[in-house]
Amino acid sequence: MSLFYEGFDPDIQSILLSQIRNLWTHSSTAIEGNSLTLGDTAFVLEEGLTVSGKPLRDHQEVYGHAKGVELVYRFLDSDTLNEKDIFALHRVVLTEAVMDIFQTVGRWKNEPNFTNYIGSDGRQHWRQFPVPENIPCLMRQWLNRFNAAYIQPQDMESAAKIYADLHLDFVTIHPFFDGNGRMARLLANLPVLRSGFPPIVIPTEARNEYKISISSYQETIDFLEGVKDIENFPINPERNYFRVLCAHYWKPTIDLLDEAKRMQHLKESGRISEDKGNDQGGQDGLSKGTLPENNIGRKGARKNG
Ligand SMILES: Nc1ncnc2c1ncn2[C@@H]1O[C@H](COP(=O)(O)OP(=O)(O)O)[C@@H](O)[C@H]1O
Numbered sequence: 001m002s003l004f005y006e007g008f009d010p011d012i013q014s015i016l017l018s019q020i021r022n023l024w025t026h027s028s029t030a031i032e033g034n035s036l037t038l039g040d041t042a043f044v045l046e047e048g049l050t051v052s053g054k055p056l057r058d059h060q061e062v063y064g065h066a067k068g069v070e071l072v073y074r075f076l077d078s079d080t081l082n083e084k085d086i087f088a089l090h091r092v093v094l095t096e097a098v099m100d101i102f103q104t105v106g107r108w109k110n111e112p113n114f115t116n117y118i119g120s121d122g123r124q125h126w127r128q129f130p131v132p133e134n135i136p137c138l139m140r141q142w143l144n145r146f147n148a149a150y151i152q153p154q155d156m157e158s159a160a161k162i163y164a165d166l167h168l169d170f171v172t173i174h175p176f177f178d179g180n181g182r183m184a185r186l187l188a189n190l191p192v193l194r195s196g197f198p199p200i201v202i203p204t205e206a207r208n209e210y211k212i213s214i215s216s217y218q219e220t221i222d223f224l225e226g227v228k229d230i231e232n233f234p235i236n237p238e239r240n241y242f243r244v245l246c247a248h249y250w251k252p253t254i255d256l257l258d259e260a261k262r263m264q265h266l267k268e269s270g271r272i273s274e275d276k277g278n279d280q281g282g283q284d285g286l287s288k289g290t291l292p293e294n295n296i297g298r299k300g301a302r303k304n305g
């Protein structure tokens with residue numbers, strides 16, 4: 001298994017991991033209404049300082065998500081994901097939650113939950129997610145699908161499809177009282193990362209398109225609250241549309257990775273011309289998309305991630 005951030009010099013790897021973490025954290029929390037900008041998020045995470053006038057809760061959310069990203073990288077050491085891992089991640093991500101018996105952090109929800117959506121008739125409707133009694137079974141099925149996809153490396157096209165399906169199924173099951181979106185956007189990336197790609201990050205600007213596509217898919221499921229079997233989630237044009245969106249949303253992190261490769265190339269070129277004291281820089285056979293062989297262990301990466 002080779003990960004997207006391996007093969008770089010430590011300084012370049014550290015910047016790449018910070019950029020990915022900042023973008024992932026900012027986008028995923030901003031989609032849920034967090035008021036910190038990408039610049040604020042980078043500032044808070046890199047300097048450990050607060051942004052004056054912005055809510056404490058928004059800072060906590062950003063910290064929780066960034067810690068969640070670190071835990072996700074650690075999950076890559078194991079070949080399988082289990083329920084306990086998901087609960088551990090939920091506790092890390094939901095640092096802002098005030099504990100009470102109805103806010104079940106680190107456990108499945110214990111009361112029904114709903115959302116408001118605009119139907120194809122242009123009116124507002126209630127949507128009830130699967131009832132708490134059905135969650136343990138649905139999530140066992142979700143984990144089975146996850147682990148089946150997780151064992152083997154995927155090519156780009158299938159990695160994007162697996163991401164989209166795991167993501168859409170997770171948010172449609174809606175197993176937690178809160179944090180379902182952030183959890184889905186972290187967990188569904190594990191097979192993507194394990195296949196050597198950078199994470200897919202839903203852009204903040206795509207928030208509406210993203211939510212409407214999830215809602216349109218759920219409209220195709222009769223009696224969602226009573227669903228007991230994940231097989232009842234159809235493969236249909238609405239699901240295909242969500243898959244297309246996810247593949248499309250991949251570009252910003254792929255661009256960040258390409259930039260880091262370019263910096264690595266520049267560094268290698270500079271190093272060679274300095275060593276040899278001549279103009280051989282750039283002749284080292286490194287082309288865009290090709291990483292040098294000096295793999296760095298993931299421990300170093302984690303510290304910075
Ligand atoms: N019908 C829907 N409309 C919009 N978003 C939905 C819908 N169903 C599920 N979702 C997902 O639920 C997320 C919000 O749920 P929530 O539990 O509050 O997560 P978080 O706390 O991470 O925001 C959205 O980001 C989206 O991924």
Ligand SMILES: [Mg+2]
Pocket residue numbers: 032178179180
């Ligand atoms: Mg929420």
